[in-house]
Amino acid sequence: MSNVFNFTFVPWFRSVAPYIHKHRSNTLVVGIAGEAIAAGKLQNVAQDLALIQSMGVKIVLVHGFRPQVNEQLLAKGHQPRYSHGMRITDSVALDCAQEAAGQLRYEIEAAFSQGLPNTPMAGATVRVISGNFISARPVGLIDGVDFLHSGLVRKVDTEGIQRTLDMGAMVLLSPFGFSPTGEAFNLTMEDVATSVAIALQVDKLMFLTEVPGIRVDAADPESEIDTELPLAEAKKMIGALPTPSQPTDPAFYLQHCIRACEGGVDRSHILPFSVDGALLLEIYTHDGIGTMVVDEKLESVREATMDDVSGIVALIEPFEKDGTLVKRDRTEIERDAGYYTIIEHDGVIFGCAALYPYPEERTGEMAALTVSPDTQSQGDGERLLKRIESRARAQGLQSIFVLTTRTMHWFLKRGFVQVNADWLPEARKRKYNWDRKSQVLVKKLG
Secondary structure: OOHHHHHHHHHHHHHHHHHHHHHOOOEEEEEEOHHHHHOOOHHHHHHHHHHHHHOOOEEEEEEOOHHHHHHHHHHOOOOOOEEOOEEOEOHHHHHHHHHHHHHHHHHHHHHOOOOOOOOOOOOOOOOEEOOOOEEEEEOOEEOOEEOEOEEEEEEEOHHHHHHHHHOOOEEEEOOEEEOOOOOEEEOOHHHHHHHHHHHHOOOEEEEEEOOOOOEOOOOOOOOOEOOEEEHHHHHHHHHHOOOOOOOOOHHHHHHHHHHHHHOOOOEEEEEEOOOOOHHHHHHHOOOOOOEEEEOOOOEEEEEOOHHHHHHHHHHHHHHHHOOOOOOOOHHHHHHOHHHEEEEEEOOEEEEEEEEEEEHHHOEEEEEEEEEOHHHOOOOHHHHHHHHHHHHHHHOOOOEEEEEEOOOHHHHHOOOOEEEOHHHOOHHHHOOOOOOOOOEEEEEEOO
């Protein structure tokens, strides 16, 4: 194995580890659009889901079948009919939907049964269980349109699904439901996935779709994908968008993500199936690949506790090794944990700084200012500086100072001025390393 591989694989695997720990024992609902299966993505998606499940995640998979049903209808000389973004399901369409669902269940179960050597599924044992977990009611008439055998989710058998998940199996749901009288209704994948996610109060609802996510400017198809969309902003955005009539409309999946978050789901995601490994990228990397709708910003600036010490040590260790920061013992960080401010994103620490006050001199030292290389140039340093300044003012301090050997210009741009080391408080001057020749920079607080 080459040294180049070692140097890339080991840091990468270590960076993924916090997300593996965080999501273990979590439950997620994955809604895969029928277009993804029609595009030949099922094999890779099955491999990724098997890998995610092997890391302790419980999975409910809901498949769509829009193109498959349309294909069956056209083969029978019957035109697909839609209204209000839903299929009008007559008796012919209902038969086609049942045929398509049966075929897709067969294909999905077959995909999870493969275990050839030298493939991602080698040695995997994925038990897939389906069942009548969904009861439904008819859509009825909307604006004079009779939707016939099209339905909406009436109730989810949460106890049955949860027991199945606790057995270690993956639950597979088709967009079908049955009334108490046994009548079958054609549902939408989006409604089933959202209703199940809310009923189970899962950690994530993920739509694997034909769209890349929600763009920062929905009217500009070339604008960037908004990777994290607060619920309030998402609701404001959807209010300005036209009513969706097809899956490629910006509001189509967004409306279900909003409904899920309002119903208590922590996070809901819109991912492109065109990107190989989209599920893995979204779950196990910092920025993800699509759009995540969340009830509140996952990133927070807060004061550290003893539980954060390991994360702080892991963050600053590389900078201590290259000489950017002075080496600190773990016991020292544990003792001083209350002095630290951290930036935390989804349970992972990406930035920290400490404030050591010298109240007699009405000043304080900002030390160990560190931002992860993964999130540098995103303003985290400024956010930490502002929080340290706020903490210093709250303690009645009139200035803060830093000692640095490599980042002097960053501080100068933010209002610090260089002073002689003799300016330092007497207690700090006694600990000053004259051999290191750190520059002393001071900022007065208004």
